[in-house]
Amino acid sequence: MKAAVLVAPMQFDIRDVPIPECGAFDVLIKVERCGICGTDLHIYHGNYSRDRLPLIPGHEFSGTIAAIGDAVQGFTHGQRVTADINLGCRSCFYCRKNEILNCPQRVQLGIHVDGGMAEYVRVPAHAVVPLPPDMPVEQGTMVEPLSCIVRAxxxxxxxxGESVLVIGGGPIGQLHLQLALRAGAAPVILVEPNPQRAALGKELGADHVVSDIARADDLVRAVTNGRGVDIAIESVGSPQLYEQAFTLIRPGGRVIAFGLAKPEHTFRIAALDFVLREQGIQASVAGMGDDMHEAATLLGYRRVDVAPFLTTIYRLDDVQDAFARLAEDRSVLKIQLQVA
Structure with a gap:
C-alpha cells in the first residue's frame, strides 16, 4: 500500500509498504480521508514523538471496513467508520475509568504507532467507531477532534447560562465555541487576532469577538457585570495566554487547560490569590471511549458545523506541501488528505 512516512522532522517519504495484517481481534480500515491537526504539526517539527520515527502519522481518519478479524462481530464489510486512537491495556485502574491516556501501556494511532496517512490502517475492533449511515466520509475525520471537545x-x-471565554480561534477553538453554544453557555466570547478566524467565530455564533487579549479584560468585565467569566478555555498553548486566562475568570471560576505548550514551557499562578478566590483549573487533551461515540452522534445530528474545516484537500502524494502550507498559512484552518 501507499503510505506517507515521516522519516525525519519535516521530511516525508511516500513509500510502498506492506498492508497491515488483520488479526483475529482487529479490523482493517481502508482510509479515504485523513485530517492534519496541531498535534501532527508538533510531530512534523520534531517536538513530539521524535523517538518514534520513521512513523506513518494521522489520527483523524475515516474510511470503510476492508477486512474483519475472525473473532470480531458487529461490523460489516464496506461499513463507514473511524477509530478511537487511544489504545490501552483495557484492564488497569486508568482504563477502567476511561482515562486511557494515563495507562502505562497506552499507545496512540498515528502518534506512537502507524496511523491513517496510508491506504490502510489496522485497528483493534474495540476501538472502531461506526459513523452514522448518512454521514459523508470527510465529516468522519472530524469525529476525533470533536471528541476532544466533548471530553473537555x-x-x-x-x-x-454560564459565561465562556475561548482563547484561540483555530479549528479546536471554533469547536469549543460551537459546543459551548450548544451546551447553553451565555455569553460566549472568542479571542482571536486573525481577521478571517475572528469572522468565522462570529459567523458560527460567538456573542462577542475581540482581536487582542490585552483588550479582552474590558469586554469581559462589561458583559459579566464586572465579575469575569465562569470558564476560560485556553486552546492555543501559550504560557502568556494561560496566565492571562486566570485574570479573566471570576472568583470561583475555572480555566480549562487545552492548548499544547512546548515541553519546557511553564506558567505562573499567584498562589494566594488563586486560593482566596477559590478558582480552579482542569486539563483536558483527548477524547476517548464514549467521547468518540457521542461526537459521532453530535455530528450525525448536525449539532456542530464542520463545513469550514473541509474545504482544503491535498492528495496523499502531496503531504509534504500540505504540512508546509498548514504550518505557514494562517488563512488555512485545516487540511485533509485524500487517501483513497
Whole structure:
C-alpha cells in the first residue's frame, strides 16, 4: 500500500509498504480521508514523538471496513467508520475509568504507532467507531477532534447560562465555541487576532469577538457585570495566554487547560490569590471511549458545523506541501488528505 512516512522532522517519504495484517481481534480500515491537526504539526517539527520515527502519522481518519478479524462481530464489510486512537491495556485502574491516556501501556494511532496517512490502517475492533449511515466520509475525520471537545466540556461541568471565554480561534477553538453554544453557555466570547478566524467565530455564533487579549479584560468585565467569566478555555498553548486566562475568570471560576505548550514551557499562578478566590483549573487533551461515540452522534445530528474545516484537500502524494502550507498559512484552518 501507499503510505506517507515521516522519516525525519519535516521530511516525508511516500513509500510502498506492506498492508497491515488483520488479526483475529482487529479490523482493517481502508482510509479515504485523513485530517492534519496541531498535534501532527508538533510531530512534523520534531517536538513530539521524535523517538518514534520513521512513523506513518494521522489520527483523524475515516474510511470503510476492508477486512474483519475472525473473532470480531458487529461490523460489516464496506461499513463507514473511524477509530478511537487511544489504545490501552483495557484492564488497569486508568482504563477502567476511561482515562486511557494515563495507562502505562497506552499507545496512540498515528502518534506512537502507524496511523491513517496510508491506504490502510489496522485497528483493534474495540476501538472502531461506526459513523452514522448518512454521514459523508470527510465529516468522519472530524469525529476525533470533536471528541476532544466533548471530553473537555464533560470536565468543565458547564452549567446553563454560564459565561465562556475561548482563547484561540483555530479549528479546536471554533469547536469549543460551537459546543459551548450548544451546551447553553451565555455569553460566549472568542479571542482571536486573525481577521478571517475572528469572522468565522462570529459567523458560527460567538456573542462577542475581540482581536487582542490585552483588550479582552474590558469586554469581559462589561458583559459579566464586572465579575469575569465562569470558564476560560485556553486552546492555543501559550504560557502568556494561560496566565492571562486566570485574570479573566471570576472568583470561583475555572480555566480549562487545552492548548499544547512546548515541553519546557511553564506558567505562573499567584498562589494566594488563586486560593482566596477559590478558582480552579482542569486539563483536558483527548477524547476517548464514549467521547468518540457521542461526537459521532453530535455530528450525525448536525449539532456542530464542520463545513469550514473541509474545504482544503491535498492528495496523499502531496503531504509534504500540505504540512508546509498548514504550518505557514494562517488563512488555512485545516487540511485533509485524500487517501483513497
Amino acid at each position: 466540556f464533560r470536565k468543565s461541568h458547564l452549567r446553563l
